[in-house]
Amino acid sequence: MRMFSITEESLKVFLRELSLKHVLIxxxxxxxxxxxxxxxxxxVINLNYTNTRLSPKRFFLPQRQLVFKHYPRKGFTEEPKxxxxxxxxxxxxxxxxxxxxxxxxxLSPPYKDASYENRRKNAIVISLSCTKPxxxxxxxxxxxxxxxxxxxxxxxTPTRSGFIVEARTPRGVSVIEEFGKLFRKADGEMLxxxxxxxxxxxxxxxxxxxxxxxxxxxxxxxxxxxxxQLNAQRCIECSLCSFACPLCYCFETEDxxxxxxxxxxxxxxxxxxxxxTRMASGLDPRVTKAxxxxxxxCHKLSRIPLAFNAYGCVGCGRCVSLCPAGIDIREVLxxxx
Amino acid sequence: MGLSPYVPKPVKIVxxxxxxxxxxxxxxxxxxxxxxxxxxxxxxxxxxxEAPFSICSTPSDNNLQFSIRKMGSVTTAIHEASPGDxxxxxxxxxxxxxxxxxxxxxxxxxxxxxxxxxxxxxxxHLLENSNKYGRIAVCYGARSPSLLMYxxxxxxxxxxxxxLYLTVDVxxxxxxxxxxxxxxxxxxxxxxxxxxxxxxxGPPVMIKFVLKKLVELGYSEENxxxxxxxxxxxxxxxxxxxxxxxxxxxxxxxxxRYDEIMxxxxxxxxx
Numbered sequence: 001m002r003m004f005s006i007t008e009e010s011l012k013v014f015l016r017e018l019s020l021k022h023v024l025i026x027x028x029x030x031x032x033x034x035x036x037x038x039x040x041x042x043x044v045i046n047l048n049y050t051n052t053r054l055s056p057k058r059f060f061l062p063q064r065q066l067v068f069k070h071y072p073r074k075g076f077t078e079e080p081k082x083x084x085x086x087x088x089x090x091x092x093x094x095x096x097x098x099x100x101x102x103x104x105x106x107l108s109p110p111y112k113d114a115s116y117e118n119r120r121k122n123a124i125v126i127s128l129s130c131t132k133p134x135x136x137x138x139x140x141x142x143x144x145x146x147x148x149x150x151x152x153x154x155x156x157t158p159t160r161s162g163f164i165v166e167a168r169t170p171r172g173v174s175v176i177e178e179f180g181k182l183f184r185k186a187d188g189e190m191l192x193x194x195x196x197x198x199x200x201x202x203x204x205x206x207x208x209x210x211x212x213x214x215x216x217x218x219x220x221x222x223x224x225x226x227x228x229q230l231n232a233q234r235c236i237e238c239s240l241c242s243f244a245c246p247l248c249y250c251f252e253t254e255d256x257x258x259x260x261x262x263x264x265x266x267x268x269x270x271x272x273x274x275x276x277t278r279m280a281s282g283l284d285p286r287v288t289k290a291x292x293x294x295x296x297x298c299h300k301l302s303r304i305p306l307a308f309n310a311y312g313c314v315g316c317g318r319c320v321s322l323c324p325a326g327i328d329i330r331e332v333l334x335x336x337x
Numbered sequence: 338m339g340l341s342p343y344v345p346k347p348v349k350i351v352x353x354x355x356x357x358x359x360x361x362x363x364x365x366x367x368x369x370x371x372x373x374x375x376x377x378x379x380x381x382x383x384x385x386x387e388a389p390f391s392i393c394s395t396p397s398d399n400n401l402q403f404s405i406r407k408m409g410s411v412t413t414a415i416h417e418a419s420p421g422d423x424x425x426x427x428x429x430x431x432x433x434x435x436x437x438x439x440x441x442x443x444x445x446x447x448x449x450x451x452x453x454x455x456x457x458x459x460x461x462h463l464l465e466n467s468n469k470y471g472r473i474a475v476c477y478g479a480r481s482p483s484l485l486m487y488x489x490x491x492x493x494x495x496x497x498x499x500x501l502y503l504t505v506d507v508x509x510x511x512x513x514x515x516x517x518x519x520x521x522x523x524x525x526x527x528x529x530x531x532x533x534x535x536x537x538x539g540p541p542v543m544i545k546f547v548l549k550k551l552v553e554l555g556y557s558e559e560n561x562x563x564x565x566x567x568x569x570x571x572x573x574x575x576x577x578x579x580x581x582x583x584x585x586x587x588x589x590x591x592x593x594r595y596d597e598i599m600x601x602x603x604x605x606x607x608x
Contacts, residue, residue: 068344070383070425076344110588111573114341220582250577253570255386262383266343266570269577276578279568280388280409283541285581285604295581295602303583 002167003186003194006156010182011163015042015089017179022124023086025059027052036091047090047158050134051316055246056091057098060119063243064267067253071261085122090156093149094139094314096127098246100151104308106249124175129157131201136317138330140205141213141337144314147198157194164194209330211337213311219336220302225290227335228297232290234325235272241319241327242270247300247312250276271296297332342573345381345425350418351400357484359406360451361416362393366400370429373436374458375536375564375592378403378428379572382414389569389587391538392429393454395461401426404454404486430572431591434459434536435562443471443528445556447547449519449539450479453486455564455591456538464497471533474500474526478519478543481505482512500526519543520550530555536592538564545607548595561595565605581605 006014018024019042026045027034034049036056068076103120106113130137130146139145148155153172157164164186167173176183186194242248252269255262269276272292278284286292300312313329320328352364372378372392380403381387388411394402407416418424434455444463446456456475463470475494479485482505495501502522504515515522519539535556537547544563551561567579567586579586582602584593598606 067341070347075347106575108574111342111575113575114343249575251570252576253387255381255384257384264343264381264387269570271577277568279566280412283566285541285567287604291602291604298582299580303580306583 002173003191004165004167004176004183005162005186005190006165006183007162011156012042014179014182015045018042018087018089024089025056025086026089027091036088038086045090047128050130050132051092051095051137051318053318053322054244055095055098055316055318056088057095057102057246057249059086059088059123060099060102060116061249061251061268064265065115067264067266069258069261069263085124087124087126089126090128091125091152092130092316093127093145093147093152093155094137094316095246096125096149096152097139097142097144097314098151098316099125100149101247101304101308101310101312101314102249103151104310105304108308124154124171125152126154126156126175127152129155129197131158131197133201133205134317134321136320137315138205138209138211138317138333139315140202141209141211141333142311142313142315144311146201146205147194149314157197159190159193159197161190164190209333211333213337216301216311216333216337217305218302219332220298223294223298223336225288225294228290228293231293231325231327232288234327235289235293236325237272237274237289238324239270239272240322240324241296242272243268244318244322246314246316246318271299293327297329301332301336342427343571345379345387345427347423348401348426350420350422350424352420353418356404356486359484360404360486361407362402362404362486363415363418364394364400364402365424365426368399368401369426372396372429372458373433374462375433375455376429376431377455377572377591378426378430379569380411380415381425381427382411382418383423383425385414386411387425387570388412389430389572391455391564391591393457395458395465397462397465404451404457406451428572431587432589434564434592435534435594436462438560439463439470439534441469441471442560443533444473445526445528445533445535446473446475446477447519447523447535447537447539447551448475448477449543449547450484451486452537452539452543452564453477454538456536457487459536460494460499464494464499467498472500472528473498474502474528476502476504476519476522476526478504478506478522478539481507481509482514483509502526518546520546523547523550524554531557533560535561536564537562541565541607548598548607558595562592563595563598564591565593565598566591567605
């Protein structure tokens with residue numbers, strides 16, 4: 001049995017003790033938006049949020065990070081480890097699911113992304129179920145929420161009498177054991193409420209948008225650039241969709257000089273940018289904006305599924321709510337799902 | 338913990354040779370890794386950047402060579418480098434030419450301009466192991482005679498049995514050879530067409546017409562391979578820049594077979 005429960009009072013103690021023993025990253029409110037960050041003071045943790053504006057992917061794939069420093073006589077040193085280990089508390093199941101998809105992509109042979117692997121290995125991920133998804137959310141389509149995600153070690157779900165806690169990995173179980181006195185075995189009534197909640201929220205979401213995700217892979221062969229012409233006319237190439245996406249992992253590198261060394265950084269990149277594929281010679285295999293949008297959607301909905309048996313979208317809704325041009329991936333899902 | 342796969346190895350520039358007015362062939366060594374003809378490496382100029390280049394030396398060489406055309410910031414910095422300078426290199430990456438398929442077969446190499454760079458290690462490897470392969474023919478074209486690379490090696494290639502056919506788009510000086518695009522000389526090699534393995538590299542528009550012409554001439558689609566190029570940042574299938582239609586040029590290529598090229602999206606596929 002991996003189902004436990006914790007009261008609201010005990011949760012506060014749990015978070016306080018977590019913050020003493022580990023680097024704790026949790027949600028809090030800043031300037032009217034919710035963000036994740038390292039919190040020394042667990043009292044500022046605020047769990048009354050639908051989702052954060054940006055995804056928590058930056059704790060695994062930083063927006064900008066050092067790849068190496070090269071010192072003229074000494075050679076190379078690599079990115080320093082920022083945290084020895086950390087606990088990411090309260091991310092939504094969709095964002096936790098994105099990590100499990102990224103694991104497939106970035107840790108697949110023959111090469112592993114060492115920095116991502118290191119951060120992933122040293123992180124305990126605790127998700128917080130959504131009982132009131134945002135209007136733009138559609139995790140039901142990809143089965144990446146709203147109550148349980150993939151990729152988290154523990155799932156916390158709010159109920160009328162505290163939280164139900166499901167241990168999802170051996171690491172999750174060990175956290176429960178570490179703080180054993182704060183958790184109890186979930187009783188029958190709570191378990192019943194848990195399964196009722198899962199079907200209730202899922203039903204609500206299914207009434208809003210119901211898509212057969214297995215049909216989406218045909219978008220690659222059938223949609224083509226023409227389908228994306230209208231969106232291409234609206235897109236202003238701001239790339240918010242990529243940067244806000246918990247799954248967009250493409251990166252660009254940047255070399256520069258420092259006082260005593262040569263350094264290389266890498267940082268988020270976006271296939272929406274006209275520079276993404278343009279070579280120094282001027283040759284560009286992907287010239288039009290419609291081509292680039294087509295690539296973005298085909299990659300997420302067709303190529304990742306074919307290669308990894310998982311989807312490149314978790315339905316977090318960020319690209320929908322942030323796009324200044326009103327481009328809505330749900331329209332693509334409705335048409336091709 | 339070892340260094341991440343994104344960290345290059347330091348190597349010294351041994352020689353720099355002016356290959357054509359816009360291309361230099363740099364020799365670096367000793368080589369930090371072995372490779373298969375057709376594979377590429379990521380070359381770093383410290384403080385400037387990193388870019389993918391086909392390895393153009395033979396695998397039996399103790400050094401590595403790259404023929405590099407001055408194009409952007411990294412290639413310009415390499416053109417300005419001197420022997421003795423240190424650069425970074427990591428690799429080898431990608432799928433090379435299908436050596437296994439070539440056993441006992443005739444082989445045709447078709448190159449355009451700087452596109453001969455990934456074909457040279459293959460040609461040299463075939464010549465060093467000529468008892469394992471059939472006849473070897475090369476069709477090589479460039480915009481002008483001065484842009485033909487490896488001109489000083491042509492004589493030796495022919496002495497060692499290569500049927501060499503050259504062409505240029507525009508003649509100059511004392512050029513007495515063929516004038517016209519490379520497709521105009523593709524009918525010249527005397528090979529067993531149905532069984533010949535063809536390897537080609539050049540600008541996309543050349544690859545397009547070469548592939549069409551080869552099929553017209555009776556070469557078999559399943560025996561035709563081309564090496565494609567793309568912007569790359571990692572070389573190992575993670576950065577996303579060379580991802581087209583589910584294939585990564587860096588991992589699934591850069592050498593693709595005819596049918597795989599036909600499956601690629603328009604743009605990266607020359608068709």
